[in-house]
Amino acid sequence: MRVYIGCGGYSNDDWTAPGLIYEGVRKDDYLATYAQHFDAAELNSSFYAIPGLKAFAGMARRSGGRVRFTVKLHRVFTHDRAPTDADFDRMLQSPEPLREAGVMGPYLAQFPFSFHRTPANRRYLGQLTERFAGHELAVEMRHEGWDLPEVREGMAERGLIWVSPDYPPAGGLPEPQLHVTGDVGYLRLHGRNAGSWWEGQSAAERHDYRYSRAEMDEWAQKIALAAPDLSELYVLFENTTKGHALHNIPQLREALNAHGVPVQTPDPGPEQGRLL
Template identity: 70%
Template sequence: MKVYIGTGGYTNEDWIGEDLLYPPGTKQTDFLGIYAQHFDAVELNSSFYGIPGLKAFEGMARRAEGRTRMAVKLNKVFTHDRAPQDSDFDRMLQSPQPLREAGIMGPYLAQFPYSFARTAANRKYLQELSERFAGHELAVEFRHQSWDKLEVREGMREYGLIWVSPDYPPVAGVPEPGLHVTADVAYLRLHGRNSGNWWSGESAAERHDYRYTQAEMDEWAEKIAFVEGEVEEAYVFFENTTKGHALKNIPMLRQALRARGVPVSTPRPSESPQASLL
């Protein structure tokens, strides 16, 4: 099992500073190149707001230098508006081709909102979406608890969909934390456990303002180690990027996995002065 560990996005202004990821004065255009020196995976958030073109993905592939796998988040027209046109499918499927050619394309991520409950209409929509993405790895995150059922995961296995295992705060209405496998790929998103801000937070930064303890990282390392041999690849993405929490938690998880005999790696060594920080 190859384990890829990274964060949700890489353009975080609060990662700029001494003893952080990006040295003071770093331009946003240089973020990915530095990020790729430390982490072997990233979720691309920009595609949720607007599907990048071929040239944009070519630039990402070039700056990553083959170091970092990229999971591509589906545009909101697929998950929130749920009214994609053929042109949207064409662009979403074709634009990341440079990542495939560079060997760094990860799964597509369909991040559905809490309002996407398990209804007959939504089940039909998900089936149609899976058919349009047939032949491509598609990971699906449900935020509504109604999807958190064994029969749903069995159906996803039948259609070749990847169940996204989320770690949400202990609040009502969301799926329980747990690492479930429905394909040859496991996909884990760690949102933090800030239950006070999950529903009331005005921004994603507020909802994800949480730093995991070592005991909590040990807990997830045990679950990841348990599925070794069951999957070929496992992606772990920390969404608690605010205030640099993820930067502190990733080394903790790496250490916990290695202690349990699960090999994890970091990108090739770099001459960057920041390379030894993480």
């Protein structure tokens, strides 16, 4: 199993704080710097506006082919749920430079908590699946009503990747387990800040959480158990606030290696130093 580890987004301005990886780095050089430390990135900006071909080509170039990109679907597909043919065309065609460079990972459909398991929503998911046929599509369900074995069996039959999330114990959310619906796995670590998950005014507040070493070891154990069933696993840390993810990723790498899951750690070079 090849494990790709990275963060939700790479344009994190709070990583310019002293001692973090963007200290003294120009914004235009963020991605090149990021690529020296991580081999995966979740593109969140596409949720708000789908980048064009040139933008994706620039990502492939600046990352030097060292980063696998997962691309979040625009909100019109998951929140508004009224995509046009033009939306599908742009979402499917724009990342072509990533495919050509061999660095395209799955698409990510992040549905909101309000997307309950109803007949209408199940039909919509089926229609979305058909339009993305031939592409890897990872689906994150935030309402616990989807967290059922029969749902994952149906996703496996349709070639969908179940996104295994680590949420706070805030009620109504899927359990923090690693489930496999194909040979590619997808794990999103949101942090466990239960106090701000529902009341937080921003994503930064909701993800303001630093995992302990014990919690990273817990996930390493789960990954080791699932390893025989997977060829690839994407692990994306969403707790980028205040650089929490920068502390947790080395801990997870160490824990995975200790549990017999080899992890490729990018070599930043002598001038860049360690991640922290």
